[in-house]
Amino acid sequence: MSPREQFTAFYTILYREIRRFMRIWIQTLVPPAITIVLYFVIFGSLIGSRIGQMDGFSYMQFVVPGLIMMAVMTNSYSNVVSSFFGAKFQHSVEELLVSPVPNYIILLGFTLGGVARGLMVGLSVTLLSLFFTELHIYNLPVMVAIVLLTAMLFSLMGFINAVYAESFDDISIIPTFVLTPLIYLGGVFYSISLLPEFWAGVSKANPVLYMVNAFRYGVLGISDINISWAFTMIIFFVVVAFLFSLHLLNSGKGLRQ
Amino acid sequence: MTSALKIRQLAKQYDGGFEALKGIDLTVEPGDFFALLGPNGAGKSTTIGVICSLVNKTSGSVEVFGHNIDTHFSLAKQKIGVVPQEFNFNNFEKVIDILITQAGYYGIPSSLARQRAEKYLKKLGIWDKRDVPSRNLSGGMKRRLMIARALVHEPELLILDEPTAGVDIELRRSMWTFLEEINQAGRTIILTTHYLEEAEQLCRNIAIIDQGVIVENTSMKSLLQTLQKETFIFDISETLDLDFALGGYGCKVIGENNLEVSLAKEQNLNALFQRLSDAGLTVTSMRNKSNRLEELFVNLVETQTDDKVEEAEEE
Ligand SMILES: Nc1ncnc2c1ncn2[C@@H]1O[C@H](COP(=O)(O)OP(=O)(O)O)[C@@H](O)[C@H]1O
Ligand SMILES: [Mg+2]
Numbered sequence: 155m156s157p158r159e160q161f162t163a164f165y166t167i168l169y170r171e172i173r174r175f176m177r178i179w180i181q182t183l184v185p186p187a188i189t190i191v192l193y194f195v196i197f198g199s200l201i202g203s204r205i206g207q208m209d210g211f212s213y214m215q216f217v218v219p220g221l222i223m224m225a226v227m228t229n230s231y232s233n234v235v236s237s238f239f240g241a242k243f244q245h246s247v248e249e250l251l252v253s254p255v256p257n258y259i260i261l262l263g264f265t266l267g268g269v270a271r272g273l274m275v276g277l278s279v280t281l282l283s284l285f286f287t288e289l290h291i292y293n294l295p296v297m298v299a300i301v302l303l304t305a306m307l308f309s310l311m312g313f314i315n316a317v318y319a320e321s322f323d324d325i326s327i328i329p330t331f332v333l334t335p336l337i338y339l340g341g342v343f344y345s346i347s348l349l350p351e352f353w354a355g356v357s358k359a360n361p362v363l364y365m366v367n368a369f370r371y372g373v374l375g376i377s378d379i380n381i382s383w384a385f386t387m388i389i390f391f392v393v394v395a396f397l398f399s400l401h402l403l404n405s406g407k408g409l410r411q
Numbered sequence: 412m413t414s415a416l417k418i419r420q421l422a423k424q425y426d427g428g429f430e431a432l433k434g435i436d437l438t439v440e441p442g443d444f445f446a447l448l449g450p451n452g453a454g455k456s457t458t459i460g461v462i463c464s465l466v467n468k469t470s471g472s473v474e475v476f477g478h479n480i481d482t483h484f485s486l487a488k489q490k491i492g493v494v495p496q497e498f499n500f501n502n503f504e505k506v507i508d509i510l511i512t513q514a515g516y517y518g519i520p521s522s523l524a525r526q527r528a529e530k531y532l533k534k535l536g537i538w539d540k541r542d543v544p545s546r547n548l549s550g551g552m553k554r555r556l557m558i559a560r561a562l563v564h565e566p567e568l569l570i571l572d573e574p575t576a577g578v579d580i581e582l583r584r585s586m587w588t589f590l591e592e593i594n595q596a597g598r599t600i601i602l603t604t605h606y607l608e609e610a611e612q613l614c615r616n617i618a619i620i621d622q623g624v625i626v627e628n629t630s631m632k633s634l635l636q637t638l639q640k641e642t643f644i645f646d647i648s649e650t651l652d653l654d655f656a657l658g659g660y661g662c663k664v665i666g667e668n669n670l671e672v673s674l675a676k677e678q679n680l681n682a683l684f685q686r687l688s689d690a691g692l693t694v695t696s697m698r699n700k701s702n703r704l705e706e707l708f709v710n711l712v713e714t715q716t717d718d719k720v721e722e723a724e725e726e
Binding site for chain 1: 425426460463464465466467484485486488489491493495497498499500501502503504508511512513515516517518519520521560
């Protein structure tokens with residue numbers, strides 16, 4: 155396929171992905187907004203007002219960037235895992251397999267579809283947060299870059315999950331048993347400086363910590379970890395996840411008999 | 412001239428170890444209307460799956476208009492349009508979106524895709540359903556949607572896997588007409604079926620596959636000449652004796668009023684009716700015992716066994 159045809163194919167996949175989550179917005183866009191607003195109300199306003207300051211900011215200001223990232227991560231992930239597993243389940247993935255689209259275009263299309271959903275939910279949650287607190291912007295490029303990379307990484311992980319999944323159970327196991335703990339323990343709700351030294355050290359093995367802190371740095375200018383180190387790690391994970399996903403697609407794992 | 416399809420020594424062993432294809436060879440020339448005929452489980456869908464990259468082959472090679480599907484997959488895939496046996500579109504998408512999206516996968520921009528979608532949906536008579544989610548279509552409409560989808564990038568080779576299974580007679584006829592038109596316009600068509608009648612109606616050349624082996628590959632005409640005998644069941648108004656027989660005909664009483672008669676190729680029905688009348692029997696109705704494909708298989712298998720016996724005798 156010529157580069158131009160490849161671009162058309164990429165755009166087609168991306169557009170179809172966006173059309174999918176817009177069509178079912180009641181399932182894809184509304185619930186995360188409601189969940190996050192509940193977090194704002196409960197952790198930010200009700201409990202947060204009793205917590206006092208965290209790293210020199212009110213608890214509400216501290217927790218909002220973490221909650222925005224939580225929304226981006228879970229939505230990017232679930233978009234790709236549902237869409238790609240759904241395509242496998244209905245066999246409509248065969249439409250792609252019989253076509254001349256190269257695998258990296260398929261992967262990019264699904265990944266950026268997940269990024270689009272992550273951004274969309276992230277943005278709406280950010281706007282909703284304005285009802286609860288004022289939004290600082292300490293470093294916009296860092297904010298944007300980290301959201302994009304994070305959304306990409308979680309989209310790719312959703313893709314890998316979908317490739318291995320053989321039933322609907324398989325697409326909820328990883329989010330429940332792996333992602334949720336990582337996110338809750340990844341510095342969304344607290345600074346790891348509160349933890350005993352040992353658990354602070356353990357927390358540093360959690361990739362989510364780097365994403366949440368780098369984003370919080372972009373918003374508030376504070377972070378538990380070094381920002382360039384955070385970027386290096388995240389980019390490294392994105393590249394590895396991309397190459398691994400591409401390898402899975404090339405091998406036909408879960409797609410071709 | 413390069414063949415539209417050239418399959419050499421194609422073998423497929425599924426993960427469980429089952430050998431679905433045992434090294435088949437198949438050649439289809441451009442412009443042909445070709446039937447791949449065989450009973451359920453023969454390996455037809457597996458063959459098609461390999462041709463259009465839905466099944467990983469175990470060994471062998473496949474070329475589509477001279478493009479190897481492994482080394483030049485992009486060129487090969489551009490040439491193929493496939494209508495699979497099972498519905499495989501997104502149930503929640505609208506008909507028109509399914510077509511435009513599919514065209515996009517082939518690099519066709521949406522303005523052109525829209526024109527093509529309109530053209531083929533109209534030809535197949537489902538243009539008025541374009542904004543309906545595909546799950547709300549009837550079975551026959553879904554089948555036609557898949558045909559339109561396979562044509563939207565205007566492939567030179569159209570492959571249909573049992574396109575008329577579960578389709579009512581009227582629609583089946585109109586699909587046949589449509590496929591004949593497409594073929595006359597120069598497109599090569601390969602169709603799998605387990606009805607000999609369908610292949611007979613449409614196809615010029617034919618291969619018969621059974622248990623992963625091609626047992627016959629010839630023109631439709633010469634194949635039909637090998638049909639040695641046909642079996643009919645007659646409903647008779649009189650009560651038959653269990654040991655009723657008609658000299659010269661293979662004949663069996665299968666019920667008080669039912670008679671089964673095998674007719675060899677050189678025998679004709681007129682003479683048979685004459686004999687039945689002479690025996691004082693009144694035929695009220697008749698039908699074919701089985702579909703002729705089954706008889707064809709019986710013939711083919713019998714011939715092969717005979718050959719083997721002869722070979723054994725010569726040794
Ligand atoms: N995924 C699979 N795993 C194992 N065996 C399979 C699979 N798909 C098909 N088969 C077997 O391969 C044989 C050929 O199947 P298929 O090509 O679908 O036949 P046909 O289309 O001629 O009815 C059948 O015996 C079938 O059970
Ligand atoms: Mg089949």
